[in-house]
Amino acid sequence: MVLVRGAAIALVASGLMLGGCGGIPGLGGGERPTTTAQAGIGVNAFLWRATLDTLSFMPLANADPWGGVINYDWYTDPQTPNERFKATVFILDTRLRADALNVTVTKEVRDAAGQWVGARVAAQTETDLENAILTKARQLNLSNAG
Numbered sequence: 046m047v048l049v050r051g052a053a054i055a056l057v058a059s060g061l062m063l064g065g066c067g068g069i070p071g072l073g074g075g076e077r078p079t080t081t082a083q084a085g086i087g088v089n090a091f092l093w094r095a096t097l098d099t100l101s102f103m104p105l106a107n108a109d110p111w112g113g114v115i116n117y118d119w120y121t122d123p124q125t126p127n128e129r130f131k132a133t134v135f136i137l138d139t140r141l142r143a144d145a146l147n148v149t150v151t152k153e154v155r156d157a158a159g160q161w162v163g164a165r166v167a168a169q170t171e172t173d174l175e176n177a178i179l180t181k182a183r184q185l186n187l188s189n190a191g
Contacts (some may be wrong), residue, residue, distance in 0.1 A: 086110035088136040091189070092146055095181035096134045099174070103132060113137060119153075127155040128164070132174070141186055148174045 086093060088110065096115055097105075103117040113136035121129040129149045138145035149172045153161040 047111060063102075063191065087139070088113035089139050089141050089142050089145060091182040092136045092178065092183045094185055095178045096146075099178045099181050100132060100134070103112070103130075106131075129153050129161070130166075134178070143181055146175050148178070150174065166180055 065128040093110060093113075093115075096160045097108075100115075100117055103120040104118070106118040108115045115134040115136075117132045117134075119129045119131050133149045135147040135149075136145060137147060150166045150171050152164045154164045156162050
């Protein structure tokens with residue numbers, strides 16, 4: 046019994062000494078990992094604002110600022126009433142980077158019976174939207190820095 050009590054005291058004492066030396070992060074001093082998270086939302090605020098601004102012509106279905114997903118509802122251009130588009134934007138990082146953004150677009154057209162059917166979206170459409178959002182985000186970042 047005395048041996049078990051002595052071992053327990055030695056274990057606790059050695060833990061306290063190691064924790065006080067600062068060499069093991071999380072057990073006392075030492076450097077704490079820094080985070081680059083922004084207060085308020087879980088994604089880059091410039092990409093978030095730029096997305097809302099760039100796609101403001103489309104009806105907003107829902108937005109999750111912590112998950113970084115913005116869903117837009119169907120939009121029909123008055124000049125082309127037989128096609129409609131919907132978009133989803135994924136903001137994947139807290140940093141302002143080109144690979145922190147992904148845009149997907151869905152297109153439907155009316156068939157001969159007047160029903161909406163899926164259609165191919167030009168590959169460049171999603172890239173053009175991503176570039177427009179990134180350009181706007183950079184402009185917002187620059188205007189905020191000055």
